Amino acid sequence: MRRSTTADIRDIVFVSQSRSGKTSLAEAMLFTAGAxxxxxxxxxxxxxxxxxxxxxxxxxxxxSALHNFKWKNREIFFVDTPGDAxxxxxxxxxxxxxxxxxFVLSAIGGIKPHxxxxxxxxxxxxxxxxxxxxxxxxxxxxxxQALSDIKExxxxxxxxxxxxxxxxxxxxxxxxxxxxxxLIYKKDGSGExxxxxVPDSMETEVANTYMQLVExxxxxxxxxxxxxxxxxxxxxxxxxxALHSGLKHGLFLxxxxxxxxxxxxxxxxxxxxANSMAGPGExxxxxxxxxxxxTQAIRPDESAPFLGYVFKTMSDPYTGTLSIIRCLxxxxxxxxxxxxxxxxxxxxxxxxxxxEGKAQKPLEQVGPGDIFAVAKLKETKTGDTLAADEIKLxxxxxxxxxxxxxxAVTPKTKADVDKILPAIQKLMDEDPVLRVHRxxxxxxxxxxxxxxxxxxxTVDRLKRRYGVAVDLKPPKVPYKETITAxxxxxxxxxxxxxxxxxxxxxxxxxxxxxxGSGFEFVDHIVGGAIPRNYIPAIEKGILEAMxxxxxxxxxxxxxxxTLYDGSxxxxxxxxxxxxIAGALAFRKAMETxxxxxxxxxxxxxxxxxxxxxxxxxGDLNGRRGKIEGMVAKGKHQELKAQVPLAEVLTYASxxxxxxxxxxxxxxxxxxxxxxxxxxxxxxxxxxHSLKDAQQ
Numbered sequence: 233m234r235r236s237t238t239a240d241i242r243d244i245v246f247v248s249q250s251r252s253g254k255t256s257l258a259e260a261m262l263f264t265a266g267a268x269x270x271x272x273x274x275x276x277x278x279x280x281x282x283x284x285x286x287x288x289x290x291x292x293x294x295x296s297a298l299h300n301f302k303w304k305n306r307e308i309f310f311v312d313t314p315g316d317a318x319x320x321x322x323x324x325x326x327x328x329x330x331x332x333x334x335f336v337l338s339a340i341g342g343i344k345p346h347x348x349x350x351x352x353x354x355x356x357x358x359x360x361x362x363x364x365x366x367x368x369x370x371x372x373x374x375x376x377q378a379l380s381d382i383k384e385x386x387x388x389x390x391x392x393x394x395x396x397x398x399x400x401x402x403x404x405x406x407x408x409x410x411x412x413x414x415l416i417y418k419k420d421g422s423g424e425x426x427x428x429x430v431p432d433s434m435e436t437e438v439a440n441t442y443m444q445l446v447e448x449x450x451x452x453x454x455x456x457x458x459x460x461x462x463x464x465x466x467x468x469x470x471x472x473x474a475l476h477s478g479l480k481h482g483l484f485l486x487x488x489x490x491x492x493x494x495x496x497x498x499x500x501x502x503x504x505x506a507n508s509m510a511g512p513g514e515x516x517x518x519x520x521x522x523x524x525x526x527t528q529a530i531r532p533d534e535s536a537p538f539l540g541y542v543f544k545t546m547s548d549p550y551t552g553t554l555s556i557i558r559c560l561x562x563x564x565x566x567x568x569x570x571x572x573x574x575x576x577x578x579x580x581x582x583x584x585x586x587x588e589g590k591a592q593k594p595l596e597q598v599g600p601g602d603i604f605a606v607a608k609l610k611e612t613k614t615g616d617t618l619a620a621d622e623i624k625l626x627x628x629x630x631x632x633x634x635x636x637x638x639x640a641v642t643p644k645t646k647a648d649v650d651k652i653l654p655a656i657q658k659l660m661d662e663d664p665v666l667r668v669h670r671x672x673x674x675x676x677x678x679x680x681x682x683x684x685x686x687x688x689x690t691v692d693r694l695k696r697r698y699g700v701a702v703d704l705k706p707p708k709v710p711y712k713e714t715i716t717a718x719x720x721x722x723x724x725x726x727x728x729x730x731x732x733x734x735x736x737x738x739x740x741x742x743x744x745x746x747x748g749s750g751f752e753f754v755d756h757i758v759g760g761a762i763p764r765n766y767i768p769a770i771e772k773g774i775l776e777a778m779x780x781x782x783x784x785x786x787x788x789x790x791x792x793x794t795l796y797d798g799s800x801x802x803x804x805x806x807x808x809x810x811x812i813a814g815a816l817a818f819r820k821a822m823e824t825x826x827x828x829x830x831x832x833x834x835x836x837x838x839x840x841x842x843x844x845x846x847x848x849x850g851d852l853n854g855r856r857g858k859i860e861g862m863v864a865k866g867k868h869q870e871l872k873a874q875v876p877l878a879e880v881l882t883y884a885s886x887x888x889x890x891x892x893x894x895x896x897x898x899x900x901x902x903x904x905x906x907x908x909x910x911x912x913x914x915x916x917x918x919x920h921s922l923k924d925a926q927q
Contacts, residue, residue, distance in 0.1 A: 234563070234597045236307035238534055241601035242509050243309045243330040243558070247323050247354070249344040249893075250315035253366040254336045255281050255293050256492035258312045261502055264423040264495065265301035265308075267588075271421045271495060280589040281312050285696060286689050294689055296322040296544060298556065298587040298603060304506035309603045317346045317896070318686035321632050321665045322544075324353065325614065328630060329543045329558045329603060331515035332505070333359045336366050336492075339373040343381045345841070345868065345894045351386050358516030360479050360509060361388075362486045364501055368396045369403045369491040382485060391448055391484040392441060394500050397431060406490055406497040407434060409441050410471060415500070423495040448484055449474035476508045480515070512601030517560065520617070520625035528625055530560050532600040538562030538570065538620035541627050545614045547658045547697075552608045556587065562620060563599040570618040573626040575611045579618070582607060614664055634898055635667045635680035637884040639687050640707040642677070648700050652677065655698035659690055666690060673787060674708040683884040709878045710832060711915070712904055713781030714790045715825035718743045723817025725809050736809035738762065738770050738798035742821040745790045747830075747904060751778065752792040762798040762810070769807040770795055773814030782822040783829055783912075784919035789904070790830075793818070829912045830904040832877040838887065839870050840895040847890050855879035856908075874902055 246254040258281055259272040272279040277288045281297035293314035300309045311330060313323040327333065333354040337343060354361055365378045375396055382390040394406040397414060405416040407430055415425040430438050450460035452474045460466060466474075478484050486504065490497020513532030520528040520539075530539060544556035564570070568581045584595040585605040598604050612618065617626035643649040653668070656679065660666045667680040681687045687704065694700040720741045727734040745752065753771045762770075771793075778788040798813075836857070840848050848871065849859060857875035864870075880899065887895045907915065 234599050234602070235595070238512050238532065238600045240305060241307050241309065241512055242332065242505055243512065243601055243603065244332040244334055244505060244509065245311045245313060245323075245326040245330040245359075246334050246336055247313050247326065247347075247350045248315055248336045249338075249341070249347045250292060250317075251341065252315060252336045252338045252347075253492045254315060255279060255297075255312055257334075257336055257364060257366060257498065257501075258297075258299070258310060260423065260492045260495045260498045261303075261308075261310075262299060262301055263421075264498055264502065265303050267299065267301035273493070283590045286692050292316065294319055296326050297589060299589055300586065300603075303502050306506040308502075308505055309601070311603075315346065316685065317893070318681070318683040318689075320346070320349075320682065321663060323350055324630055324632060325543045327353055327357055327359065328541065329556075331359060331510040331512065333361050334501075334505075335361060335363045337363055337378055337382070339365050339367045339375050339378050339489075340370050341367075342377075343385045345839075345896065348385060355482070357518075360515055361482065362479070362501070362504065362509070363390070363488070364492075365487060365489045366492050368399060368489060369401065369494055369496065371400055373400055375489050379487065382487065386485065388482070389448065389484040390487045391445060391478075392487045392489065393445070393504065394487075394489050394497055395434065395438060395441060396489050396497070397434065403491055403494075403496060406488075406500065407431075407438050408500055409438060409445055410468070412438060412442060415497075417494075417496045419494065421493075421495045423498060425499070446471065449478065452478040452481070452483055472508065479508060480510055512560075518627055520623075521628060522625050532561050534563050534599040536561040538564050538568075538618070540564070540570070540618040542612055542614055542616045542618065545662050546605075547662050553658075553661070554585075554587075554605045554607055555609050555612050556603070556605050557618065559598045559600055559602045559604070561600055563597055565597050566594075570620065571622045572609075572612050573617040573619055573623055574613075575616065577611050578622075579609045579612055581609075613661055630664075632665050633682060635665055635682060636898060637683055637687065637882070638667075638678045638680040638707050639684075639704050640674075640676040641668075641679045641691070641702040641704060644701040644703060648702065651698060651700045652694070652702065655694055655700045656690075658698070659693060663690070671707065671710060673710045676707055678707050683888070684882070706881045709881070711784065711786045711907070712830040713783050713786050713788045713827050714830055715742065715744045715788075715822070715827050717824065717826040719821040719824040721817050721820045721824075723813040723815070723820060725813040725816060726804075727809075728804075733801075733804035734806065734809040734812075735801040735804035736766070736770075736798075736806070736811070736813035737800065738810065738813050738817055739796055740770075740774075740814070740817045740821065741794040741796060742818065742825055743792045743794070744825075745792050747790055749790050751775070751789065754792060754794040756794055756796040757798070762795075762800055763805075766800065766805065766807060766810040767795065769811040770814035773811035773816075774818045776811075777815040777818040782819070782827050783916050786829070788827075829907040829915060831907045833874050833902045833905050834877050834880065834899040835902040836873045836875050836880060836883075836897060836899045837870060838873070838895060838897040839865060839868050840887075840891050841868055844891045844895060845869050845871070848887070848895065851886070851890060876905075877901075 262268045263271040287294045297312045311326040313326040379390045397405040407414050414428040416428050417425040450457045488501040517530045539561040540557040540559050542555050546554040585592045615629050643652050656668045722739050725736045781788045852873050857873040860872045
C-alpha cells in the first residue's frame with residue numbers, strides 16, 4: 233500500500249542562486265521533522281544531501297538531491313537543487329518535479345540574475361512560490377532590504393509572515409505575524425523554541441505588519457474585502473484560506489525569515505508547507521501532447537492510468553542507471569510494465585525506490601505526487617514520459633541553455649582513449665546540457681558545458697566514476713586559409729622505374745572566391761588533352777593538398793581551380809600519377825597566390841546589469857569585438873557583438889568575474905574573416921615552432 237494518500241502529499245523544490253543556504257534549510261527541516269538524527273552541515277562534510285565527493289570538496293551543491301519527511305500529517309517530498317548557474321539544468325528539471333517552489337534568499341547577498349531566471353521559469357510553469365530569507369544571523373544581514381529586493385527585482389508583493397527578533401549574532405527567534413506570538417529558539421541547533429509574547433520593542437512593527445497582512449489577504453476575495461471594510465475581525469480560518477488562495481494565484485509572495493544553519497525560524501515555514509502549499513494537481517499541470525500538437529489534460533487521480541515523468545537520471549558504474557520519476561496520475565507497483573511514449577517501447581520496472589539522500593528504501597506502491605526511482609530502464613532518458621498504456625502522448629521536453637564553453641579533453645593513456653566516449657555518454661545522460669564532439673579539423677575531443685566549473689566537475693566525475701583520466705586545455709581555434717591572388721601553374725609528375733613509369737601532367741588556374749563560397753573545381757579540358765577517367769584523380773589530389781594550407785597547415789577554402797590543359801602517356805599515365813600531378817600543381821600555385829589566414833567570427837549576445845555595461849563593452853572592444861547594438865531586457869541590457877572566436881574561448885569565467893556572476897551570454901558561429909597581419913605573422917611563427925618541435 234502507499235505510504236501517504238495523494239491529498240496528504242506536498243512536493244516542493246528549493247531554488248535560488250548559490251550560497252543562499254538551500255541545502256542548510258533542507259537539512260534543518262529533515263532534522264526538525266525527525267527524518268535525520270543530526271543536523272547535517274555542508275561545511276562539516278556531514279550533509280545528508282551534499283554527499284557526492286565533488287560537493288564535499290567544494291562545500292556547495294552540484295547535483296540535485298531528493299529526500300522526504302513527515303510533518304503535520306503531510307508527507308513532504310523535496311528536491312534540493314544547486315544554485316550555481318553552471319548546473320542550472322538540475323534546477324530546471326527540479327522545477328518540473330513539484331507544484332511548489334521555495335526561493336531561499338540571502339539576507340546579505342541580494343538577488344542575482346540566476347534567481348530572477350529561475351523565478352521566471354517557476355512562474356511560466358505555474359508553480360506556487362514562497363520565500364525564506366536566510367542568514368539573518370550573519371553580519372550585515374538586512375531583511376528589510378531583502379523585502380525591498382523582492383518587490384523591485386521579482387516584481388511581486390512580499391508578504392512577511394514572520395519577523396526576526398534581534399539581528400546578526402543577537403538573532404534569538406521570530407514573531408509569527410498572523411498569530412501575533414514570538415518563538416524564542418534555543419541556540420543549540422535543535423530547532424526547539426518557546427512561545428512568548430511579542431517583545432515590547434516590536435509591538436508597533438508587528439501591529440503594522442499584521443494590519444497590512446490582513447488587508448493584502450482580504451483583497452483575495454470580494455466577500456472577505458467587504459467584511460474587512462465593514463471593520464469586522466477576520467478569523468484565522470478565513471485568513472488561512474485567503475493565504476492559500478492568494479498563494480495559488482500568485483497574488484503575493486509569502487516570506488519567512490530566519491537562519492537555517494542554527495535552525496531558527498524554520499518550523500513556521502514547515503507548518504506553512506503542510507497547511508497552505510498546493511497538493512498534487514492543484515497547481516497547473518502541463519498538457520500531454522501528440523505528434524500533431526493536440527493536447528490532453530492530465531487527471532491527477534490514483535484511479536487513472538499510470539503516468540510518470542522522468543525528471544532526472546543518475547548513473548553509477550556499479551549499480552547502473554537510476555531514473556527519477558514523478559508520478560502524475562494513476563498508481564504503480566513493483567515488477568510492472570510501462571510504456572515509454574517518447575521512445576515507443578515498453579520497459580520492465582523492477583523495484584520502486586524512495587531516495588533519501590544517497591540512501592534508497594523500497595516502496596510497495598506509488599501514486600500521484602510520489603517521487604521515486606527505478607533502476608536499469610534500458611531506453612528511458614531524462615525528459616521521457618512513462619505511461620501504463622501505449623499512448624502517443626508525452627509531456628513537453630524541457631528547454632535547456634546551450635553549452636557556451638568548450639574545452640579540449642586529451643586522454644592520458646591508451647586505455648583512457650578507449651573508455652572516454654562511453655563514459656562521457658553516461659554523464660550526458662545525467663546532464664542534458666553537456667556536449668561532446670570531435671573537431672574534424674583539429675582532431676580534438678571538445679567537451680562543452682555552461683562554464684569552467686561545469687567542465688571541471690565533469691572531468692572529476694570521469695576520473696572518479698569511470699577511471700578515465702584526461703587533461704583539459706583550451707581548444708585549438710579552427711583557422712582556415714585562403715588566397716588573395718590568381719595563378720596559372722603546371723603540375724608534372726614523371727618517374728621512370730624498371731617497368732611501367734609514372735606520368736601525369738596538368739595545367740591549372742587557381743582563383744580566389746568570395747567569402748563563404750567553399751571550393752569549386754572546373755573542367756575545361758578540350759580535345760582529349762587529358763583522358764576523362766584521369767580528371768577526377770586530379771581533383772582528388774588538389775582536395776588532399778587543400779587539407780593542409782601553406783601557412784599553418786589549416787584547411788583551405790573559398791577558391792576555384794580550373795583545369796584547362798595537360799598531357800598524358802599511353803603506357804605510363806595512371807590515376808595515381810595524375811593525382812600527384814594535381815597536388816604538385818596546387819602547392820606550386822600557393823607560392824604566388826598570396827595566401828592568408830581566416831579566423832572564425834562568432835555572434836555574441838551578452839546580458840548584463842546596467843551598471844556593468846561600461847566594463848563589458850570596453851572588454852569586448854579589447855577583444856577586437858564589433859558592437860552591433862543594445863536592447864533593454866527588463867533590468868538588464870542585452871548587448872550584441874561580433875567577436876573573433878580566439879578572443880572568447882575562456883569568456884565564461886571572465887564575464888563572471890566582471891559582473892560578479894550577474895552576466896550571461898550565448899554565442900554561435902557567424903562567418904570567417906582575415907586575421908590581422910600582425911596576428912597572422914605571430915600564428916605562423918608559432919605554427920612553425922610547433923612543427924619543428926614535433927620533428
